[in-house]
Amino acid sequence: MRQIPQRSAVPTELTWDLTSIYPNDAAFSQALVDIQKLADETAQLKGQLAQSGADLYRVTTAIFSLYRQLEKAEVYASMKNDQDTGNATYQGFDDQVGSLLAKVGTAIAWFEPEVLALTPEDLQALIDAEPKLAAYQHYFDVLSRERPHTLSESEERLLAGAGDVLDASARTFGVLSNADLKFPVVQDEDGNDVRLSEGLYGVLLESVKPAVREQAFKALYSVFQQFRHTFAATLSSEVKKNNYLAHVRHYASAREAAMSANTIPAVVYDTLVKTVNQHLGSLHDYVALRKELLGLPELHMYDLYTPITGEPSLKYTYPEAQQEALKALAVLGPDYVANVQKMFDTRAIDVVENQGKRTGAYSGGMYDTKPYILLNWQDSLESLYTLVHEMGHSMHSHYTRTNQPYQYGDYSIFVAEIASTTNENLLTDYLLKTQKDPKVRAFILNHYLDGFKGTVYRQTQFAEFEDYIHRQADAGQSLTADFMSDFYGKLNARYYGDAVISDPQIADEWTRIPHFYYNYYVYQYATGFAAATTLAGRILSGDPAKRDAYLGYLKAGKSDLPLNVMRQAGVDMTQPDYLETAFKTFDDRLAEFKQLARELKATN
Structure with missing residues (x-):
């Protein structure tokens, strides 16, 4: 029976090296002491x-310095915990940082209210009086937008101090889902007994054997359904928290509050949902084609992930995937490729699944x-796509951090998924250009269509659900499991x-989706994938100016508003054009796949 290894049994070269953050755990613990002392001084x-x-500059830089050290400790603790969520020591580290975040937030809760207590004219006069503050002009401009939603110093201190408590439901979900749930033994394609896990579940759903897919699906949900009322309690608490904080800060809704944090207007969200719903017919056509080509009398939800073309013909070991990634991303230029290679060479990637390791990838x-x-590697095309996807995030981070000062050295959540999904689109184009075997091409097209289904359609479905439960809870509805x-x-x-049977288990899918605890994050997967389609087309045009515009987006960080950054890269996300471009690509590739797959089926 395949066993998932203990963390200690994983080869060192397949684990990430966190000693570049802190040389050891003792240094991390000392950093917490230093951060607490610095917080007291900053207060x-x-x-x-x-x-x-000069005083505004001195205070502002002190605040940023404190956050910078705290963020470093937070990253170390969370990554240590994620590599083995069952390790009590690292659970403690994560908890310590959570408490320290709340304490620091309380200690400096006065800062933003004190800035915003200045009139816009007085604030600008202080900025103009100190040349060094010119580097913070955009930061203060964005902060000033929050005047109507910033509370008094005492109220901000109370909210900051409650941060650790308010995040309890998300942490409970994470521990229960990642560490405490025990999944049953199932059979793989070869009839071997394997212990089911979230990582293995995705692989088994791609099996060409319906019985394997069905068994994995029912086994996984049999566990989640045992705790559906607990998951309802954690999700309900998360929703109530978001609604409460939105109203306390004088927003009309939790959605408005979440989008305001990235200065994204509601039209972006509404345009996404409206446009996706207008194109549900394309998804229905694809699902019906899947049923036809698989030759199934009934198509179930667990049949939506297996390759329609049969046994996956593209599998990659991790070293092979590294080389394919480098080739696919070469179109972004030699500097980009060199930085990807550096990631491979410096133990920046935690590769394989181990017991207690956080599921998924990031x-x-x-x-x-x-x-x-962080990966949970399987020798599959999907894992290659995951590697390229996460590399897009990492290169976005690298270019932002090496081109912007700390205050702008991060990027808005709204634009975060664009870099990753642009990489996915570039990989698809590379594979379609290099794979000439009709069966392999059909497999790649199938994978692309499934990726579009899982990102644009599925994440918009999640977004509709998330918005619905927030609105219902706000209206007084109890968010029970039923x-x-x-x-x-x-x-x-x-x-x-209608082509697929909505198996009863799928109604409980919300129990296992961690992104419902990310406060209106999921819609950005869909907008990001659609925008990436346009950007990938521009990069692949061969026009160096368009490639450079894309690299400019990677370098921009928070130096401008997200929508402005994207306009400079070549996409206006307030208009439906980029979505229509994405759906045209989907429809074109669906038509190509339909013809190719039917021809292959006729010759077999």
Whole structure:
């Protein structure tokens, strides 16, 4: 029986090296002491920033310095915890940082209210009086937008102090989902007993054997359904928190509050949902084609991930995937490729699954560290796409941090998914150009269509669900498991159409989606994928100016508003054009795949 290894059994070269953040755990613990001391000292700066431009600069840089050190500790603790969520020591580290975040927030809760207590004219006069503050002009401009939503110093201190408590539901979900749930033994394609995990689940759903897919699907949900009321309680608490904080800060809704944090107007969200719903027919056509080509009397939700063309013909070991990634991304230029190679060479990637490791994948790190990537590697095309996706995030981080000062050395969540999905689009183009075998090409097209389905359609479906439960809770509706499952089941049926059976288990899918705890994050996957389609086309045009405009987006960080950054890169995300371009690409590739797959089926 395949066993998932303990963390200690994973080869060192396949783990990330966190010693570049802190040389050891003792240094991390000392850093927490130093940060607490610095927080106490910074708290004493209250009341001093309005005395002169020099004082505003001194206080502002002190605040940023504190956050910079705190962010470093937070990254170390979270990544240590993620590599083995069952490790009590690192659970403690993560908890310590969570508490320190709240303490620091409380200690400096006065800063933004004190800045915003100045009139716009007085604030600008202080900035103009100190030349060094010119580097912070955009920061203060963005902060000033929050005047109507910033509370008094005492109120801000209370909210900051409650941060650790308010995040409890998300942490509970994470521990329960990643560390405490025990999944049953199932059979793989070869009839071997394997212990089911979230990582292995995705692989088994791609099996060409319906019985393997069905068994994995039902086994996974049998575990989540045992705890559906607990998950309802954690998700309901998260929604209530978001609604509460939105109203306290005088926003009309949690959605408005979340989008305001990235200065994204509601039209972007509404245009996405409206346009996707207008194109549900394309998804229904694809689902119906899947049923036809698989030759199944009934198409179930667990049949939506297996390659329609049969046994996956493209599999990659991790070293092979590295080389393919370098080739696919070469169109972005030699400097980009060199930085990707550096990621491979410096143990910046935690590669394989181990017991207790956080599921899924992400790119991490902060301004003073190299970018890191967490994977749960399987020798599959999907893992290659995941590697390229997360590398897009990491290169975005690298270019931003090496071209911007700390205050702008991060990027808005809204634009974060664009760099990653642009890489995915470039990989698809590379594979279609280099793979001439009709069966392989059909497999790649199938993968692209599935990726579009899972990102544009599925994430918009998630966004609709997230917005619905927030609005319902705000209106006084109790978010019970039955209530959420009833809506989710109907929503899922509307998205996928009549060709697929909405298995009863799928109504409880919300129980296992961690992004519902990310406060209106999911819609940005869909907008990001669609924008990436346009940007990838511009890069592949061969016009160096268009490639450079894209690299300019990677370098911009928070030096401008997100929508302005994207306009400079070549995409206006307030208009539906970029979405229509994405759906045209989907429809064109669906038509190509349909013809190719039917020809292959006829010759077999």
